[in-house]
Amino acid sequence: MLLDAITLFILLCGLFFFMVGVVGLLRFPDVYTRLHATTKCDTLGLGLILFSLILFQGLTGPSIKLAIIIVFIWLSNPTAAHAIAKAAYSADIPMVKSTYIDQSKEEGISS
Amino acid sequence: MLITVFTLACIFLVLMTFLCLYRAYVGPTVADRVISINVISTKAIVIMVLVSIIYHKEYFLDIAIVYALIAFLATIGVAKYLQKGVLE
Numbered sequence: 451m452l453l454d455a456i457t458l459f460i461l462l463c464g465l466f467f468f469m470v471g472v473v474g475l476l477r478f479p480d481v482y483t484r485l486h487a488t489t490k491c492d493t494l495g496l497g498l499i500l501f502s503l504i505l506f507q508g509l510t511g512p513s514i515k516l517a518i519i520i521v522f523i524w525l526s527n528p529t530a531a532h533a534i535a536k537a538a539y540s541a542d543i544p545m546v547k548s549t550y551i552d553q554s555k556e557e558g559i560s561s
Numbered sequence: 562m563l564i565t566v567f568t569l570a571c572i573f574l575v576l577m578t579f580l581c582l583y584r585a586y587v588g589p590t591v592a593d594r595v596i597s598i599n600v601i602s603t604k605a606i607v608i609m610v611l612v613s614i615i616y617h618k619e620y621f622l623d624i625a626i627v628y629a630l631i632a633f634l635a636t637i638g639v640a641k642y643l644q645k646g647v648l649e
Binding site: 458461468475476481485506507511515518519522527531534536538540541543 | 633
């Protein structure tokens with residue numbers, strides 16, 4: 451019973467992070483800020499939901515596959531987000547108007 | 562009892578997917594669309610895993626692993642095309 455309660459709590463936390471990511475994707479003004487919101491939603495939301503499913507299943511064969519999915523997403527999703535951000539910066543997609551510092555332009559890092 | 566909660570979580574994630582499709586349709590630049598498709602693919606992985614747990618079908622997990630690989634490759638490919646203009 452306690453394990454069911456913990457599973458339910460972690461699942462609801464994961465769904466909350468998905469909702470936060472979608473709200474950020476809809477309401478933020480800029481490519482880079484939207485990227486910031488959605489990467490949080492990917493890693494934390496998917497990780498917590500799949501961890502709650504591991505708790506629900508116990509230590510069986512499918513839970514090992516779930517752990518493999520979690521590790522692969524935690525490796526690949528920040529890499530994809532970094533690639534999108536670098537591509538958007540080098541394609542001169544504009545930042546929001548209230549941006550006041552652009553550090554890679556100041557340091558002369560070519561994209 | 563938790564199976565019912567997993568079904569409701571599936572329905573919630575499908576609603577979130579439709580909200581992401583709005584951003585993919587409206588989104589002013591190409592990068593917005595890429596970001597929203599990336600989020601949709603993550604949600605699809607979670608939905609596949611939940612369906613696999615609900616119906617006790619283990620092979621959906623293999624499909625979820627392959628889908629994660631394909632989504633990562635697609636995102637990297639679009640980002641490289643956006644950055645360099647060519648795919649070679």
